[in-house]
Amino acid sequence: MSDKSTDDYWKANVRIITICMVIWALVSFGFGIVLRPLLAGIPVGGTDLGFWFAQQGSMLTFIALVFYYRGYMNKLDAEFGVEE
Amino acid sequence: MPSLAWKNKGSYEMDQFVINLIFVGGSFALYIGIAIWARAGSTADFYAASRGVNPIVNGAATAADWMSAASFISMAGLIAAVGYGNSTFLMGWTGGYVILALLLAPYLRKFGRFTVPDFIGDRFYSQTARLVAVISLLVMSITYVIGQMTGAAVAFSRFLEVDSTTGLFIASAVVFCYAVLGGMKGITYTQLAQYVVLIIAYTIPAVFISLQLTGNALPQLGLFSTHTATGQPLLQTLNEVLMELGFNDYTGNHGSTFNMVLFTLSLMIGTAGLPHVIIRFFTVPKVADARTSAGWALVFIALLYTVAPAVGAMARLNIITTLYPDGVQGEPLAFDNKPDWMLNWERTGLLRFEDKNGDGLIQYYNEANPPQRAIDEGWEGNEMVLFNNDILVLANPEIANLPGWVIGLIAAGGLAAALSTAAGLLLAISSAVSHDLIKSMINPGISEKGELLAARISMAFAIALATYLGLNPPGFAAQVVALAFGLAAASLFPAIMMGIFSKKMNSAGAIAGMIVGLGSTVLYIFTYLGWFFIPGTNMLPNTPDNWLFGISPLSFGAVGAALNFIAAFIVMKMSAPVPAEIEALVESIRVPKGSGAAVDH
Numbered sequence: 001m002s003d004k005s006t007d008d009y010w011k012a013n014v015r016i017i018t019i020c021m022v023i024w025a026l027v028s029f030g031f032g033i034v035l036r037p038l039l040a041g042i043p044v045g046g047t048d049l050g051f052w053f054a055q056q057g058s059m060l061t062f063i064a065l066v067f068y069y070r071g072y073m074n075k076l077d078a079e080f081g082v083e084e
Numbered sequence: 085m086p087s088l089a090w091k092n093k094g095s096y097e098m099d100q101f102v103i104n105l106i107f108v109g110g111s112f113a114l115y116i117g118i119a120i121w122a123r124a125g126s127t128a129d130f131y132a133a134s135r136g137v138n139p140i141v142n143g144a145a146t147a148a149d150w151m152s153a154a155s156f157i158s159m160a161g162l163i164a165a166v167g168y169g170n171s172t173f174l175m176g177w178t179g180g181y182v183i184l185a186l187l188l189a190p191y192l193r194k195f196g197r198f199t200v201p202d203f204i205g206d207r208f209y210s211q212t213a214r215l216v217a218v219i220s221l222l223v224m225s226i227t228y229v230i231g232q233m234t235g236a237a238v239a240f241s242r243f244l245e246v247d248s249t250t251g252l253f254i255a256s257a258v259v260f261c262y263a264v265l266g267g268m269k270g271i272t273y274t275q276l277a278q279y280v281v282l283i284i285a286y287t288i289p290a291v292f293i294s295l296q297l298t299g300n301a302l303p304q305l306g307l308f309s310t311h312t313a314t315g316q317p318l319l320q321t322l323n324e325v326l327m328e329l330g331f332n333d334y335t336g337n338h339g340s341t342f343n344m345v346l347f348t349l350s351l352m353i354g355t356a357g358l359p360h361v362i363i364r365f366f367t368v369p370k371v372a373d374a375r376t377s378a379g380w381a382l383v384f385i386a387l388l389y390t391v392a393p394a395v396g397a398m399a400r401l402n403i404i405t406t407l408y409p410d411g412v413q414g415e416p417l418a419f420d421n422k423p424d425w426m427l428n429w430e431r432t433g434l435l436r437f438e439d440k441n442g443d444g445l446i447q448y449y450n451e452a453n454p455p456q457r458a459i460d461e462g463w464e465g466n467e468m469v470l471f472n473n474d475i476l477v478l479a480n481p482e483i484a485n486l487p488g489w490v491i492g493l494i495a496a497g498g499l500a501a502a503l504s505t506a507a508g509l510l511l512a513i514s515s516a517v518s519h520d521l522i523k524s525m526i527n528p529g530i531s532e533k534g535e536l537l538a539a540r541i542s543m544a545f546a547i548a549l550a551t552y553l554g555l556n557p558p559g560f561a562a563q564v565v566a567l568a569f570g571l572a573a574a575s576l577f578p579a580i581m582m583g584i585f586s587k588k589m590n591s592a593g594a595i596a597g598m599i600v601g602l603g604s605t606v607l608y609i610f611t612y613l614g615w616f617f618i619p620g621t622n623m624l625p626n627t628p629d630n631w632l633f634g635i636s637p638l639s640f641g642a643v644g645a646a647l648n649f650i651a652a653f654i655v656m657k658m659s660a661p662v663p664a665e666i667e668a669l670v671e672s673i674r675v676p677k678g679s680g681a682a683v684d685h
Binding site: 006009010013014017020021024028029032033034036044045046047048051052054055056058059060062063065066067069070073074077080081082083084 | 163168171174175179181182185190304307308316317318319321335341344348349370371372375376378382383386393585671674675678
């Protein structure tokens with residue numbers, strides 16, 4: 001495997017990590033805390049969407065993110081021939 | 085010692101004691117059976133279960149390793165007490181697993197060693213870096229283990245009527261059996277069993293309560309469903325009754341948004357930097373399995389963490405409904421009519437009522453912001469003078485009138501949560517001593533057999549130390565968790581992350597970063613909470629107006645981590661670049677291929 005392809009593999013990895021971490025921050029620090037006032041108009045079971053993200057939605061999104069990243073990386077590993 | 089709740093209730097008492105004994109004794113027999121089956125024969129067995137653990141099994145073991153007495157017993161009570169503001173625990177303690185899965189676990193697994201200081205020492209080609217990592221690890225793991233041992237002792241004394249000293253010795257003996265004998269291998273499979281016990285114990289009462297209040301069997305949905313008794317959403321009802329009693333509403337934000345963000349972030353990166361969690365990912369066969377395993381760990385953790393906020397809100401509403409049987413505008417509950425569970429828990433000293441105005445009724449309200457009714461009727465103070473948050477989960481089955489076997493299950497579940505975490509911490513401590521101090525620093529020539537023996541002896545010493553500290557808790561048990569997370573966030577997490585994501589980070593930079601992160605965090609915490617948590621030695625009062633930029637000492641871990649990164653980059657720029665072989669090492673850990681070769685060293 002050439003250095004070029006190792007570099008490309010790592011760049012692709014850092015790119016998908018960045019995307020996932022932006023979503024990670026958006027659902028927890030964003031929707032769950034800082035942006036909650038913006039979501040106040042969307043009612044969910046006696047409260048608002050921000051509360052749901054803080055106590056349920058962020059955790060469910062985290063699970064989805066980790067499994068998405070896993071699937072993405074399995075494909076990327078195979079594509080670059082670096083899987084075990 | 086607080087006597088047992090059901091002890092004072094005629095024939096019921098014996099039955100409940102026998103049921104608890106059967107559940108706890110049965111679960112212990114299972115753990116010891118696993119220990120005998122999963123004995124460790126080599127250091128690879130002892131430190132990393134020979135890297136042969138199925139990723140889903142490892143996910144469940146990680147969940148049990150992670151979910152301590154604090155998650156099982158205290159968390160729902162913490163959320164119930166504050167409402168929305170304490171969502172920080174839910175997001176912080178799960179969000180850390182995204183960091184682990186994406187930023188740390190796969191690369192550390194690829195590196196293929198046994199401990200966290202192993203990685204830091206080799207990557208930063210420095211025994212000093214290794215030693216700083218060992219010291220951070222020991223401080224955070226030992227402080228953390230004290231809480232688990234005292235938690236186990238309390239559960240014993242409450243459910244099995246032994247005094248807490250005896251309880252502590254029983255807990256230590258059981259952990260000794262499977263941890264010393266089986267090492268990581270024994271711990272992994274007992275943690276799997278403990279996960280099953282604790283999740284069943286947590287879920288069953290929650291499902292019953294959700295059904296009772298909302299008719300929805302899934303607590304996660306019940307929390308946002310219609311409250312059957314009032315016909316409006318459960319959270320709306322809860323908000324209304326709380327505000328009528330002068331409390332803050334449940335779903336509103338009543339604290340500083342800034343500290344909420346910072347505290348959540350500190351918990352997240354602290355979680356990702358805890359060595360006893362990280363080493364669980366060394367047990368799976370492949371790098372891809374480490375990613376899978378982190379996903380399953382999060383699924384298994386979320387099974388409890390998404391239920392906890394429902395338990396909190398529903399239990400809070402249940403308690404108010406019990407105290408105001410005719411609604412919060414109706415007549416409060418009479419002292420003579422207290423249900424059994426209140427009488428039971430009053431005996432433990434964790435719940436206390438006081439008839440301040442002598443009218444024989446329990447007026448529960450917020451004294452600091454008394455409702456109009458309290459003024460009109462001349463109430464003389466809140467009469468539920470003490471409600472310890474820990475009651476909530478433990479008393480849940482009694483509050484909801486569930487059968488005795490559910491109480492036995494809760495007892496076994498609480499113990500499973502405390503013991504599984506204690507075992508993981510003890511392994512992190514003993515491997516840091518036998519592997520990092522003895523094998524890597526003091527006596528590199530030690531034989532495989534000698535190292536295994538050293539690992540077992542350090543484990544035995546760690547258990548003895550934990551037992552001693554459990555018997556003589558240093559009086560700051562409540563604050564130590566903040567310290568452990570702060571240290572993990574500010575010292576180990578940044579060092580590991582820079583070790584993977586920066587090829588240029590050198591030993592001087594990493595050491596400077598760890599010392600600055602560690603030092604600033606310890607200093608900030610001690611400034612407000614007292615030197616070594618000794619009361620009265622704090623240099624500034626622990627109130628928001630004294631905090632630097634309004635940062636709570638509990639939230640400082642994230643700031644310490646930032647200072648770590650900054651110090652590391654400044655020192656890196658001023659010192660010698662990394663050797664070529666270290667750059668090659670970093671390149672190799674970034675790709676999964678070839679992890680098998682690195683197992684032995």
